[in-house]
Amino acid sequence: MRLLIVLGPPAVGKMTVGRAVAERSSYRLFHNHHTIEMLLDVFDHGTPPFTTLNSEFRRRVxxxxxxxxxxxxxxxxxxxxxxxxAAWLRDFAAPYGDRVAVVELVADLDTRLVRNRTEHRLAEKRSKRNLEWSDANVRELEAGYRMTSEPGRDAPGERLLARWPHLVIDNTDLSADETAERILAWLVTDQ
Known part of the structure; x- marks a missing residue:
């Protein structure tokens, strides 16, 4: 058994690529919005009960x-x-011990803004259907956070990723299926 963590900024294709990997392998997809969307029916995003339950549900899964x-x-x-x-993700992955690998997806902002509006994304993520808000959120997160690693940088995210096998894929011009095939080929060589 193994935990594969797919990281990247919003709308880079994590869920879509994850589904393509799951369709071709023994991996089961648990995307971050599985818990988010359920909790938004009861609590506002970022409130203490939302944050507590989101973390607990994910941990238990x-x-x-x-x-x-x-x-x-x-x-x-x-x-x-x-x-x-970084501490949360480290603790989250702990039940898998050393059987953890990370794939980091990267794509430019313009590509992600197009992907932010795809039918599949909007069907799976009700909270993203207000496109004006969702596009603004993607831009705001891009401006306020560093969501991709930088080789040689000494920051919590890079230190965490150094613990596990880590593959970076620029999927700007790749389909989800092509990206999934690259991930699965890498996992075979990484075993």
Whole structure:
């Protein structure tokens, strides 16, 4: 069993690529909006109950997946400079021990803004359907956070990624299927 974490900024294609990987392998997709969308029906995003339950639900899913021997693929947006996010992701992955790998997807902002409006994304993520708000959110996160790693930088995100096998893929001009094939080929060589 293994935990595959797919990181990257919003609308880079984490969920879509994750689904393509799951369709071709034993991995089960657990994308970050599985818990977000459910909780938004009851709590506003970022409120204490939302934050607590989102973290607890995710933690419990990964604990049970690890205990049952499930290959799990989890998607996540991380602030590479954020100590608390790196600590959360480290603790989240702990049930899998050293059986963790990370794929980081990168694409330019213009590509991500186009992807932010895809039918698949909007079908899976109700909270992204207000396109004016969603596009502004992608731009705001781009301006306020560093969501991709930088080789040689000493920051919490880079230190965390150094613990695990880590592949960076620029999927700007790749389909989800092409990206999934690259990930699966890398996982075979990384075993």
């Amino acid at each position: 990964v604990e049970e997946a690890a205990a049952s021997g499930t290959d799990l693929l989890f998607t996540f947006v991380i602030d590479m400079d954020g100590e608390s996010e």
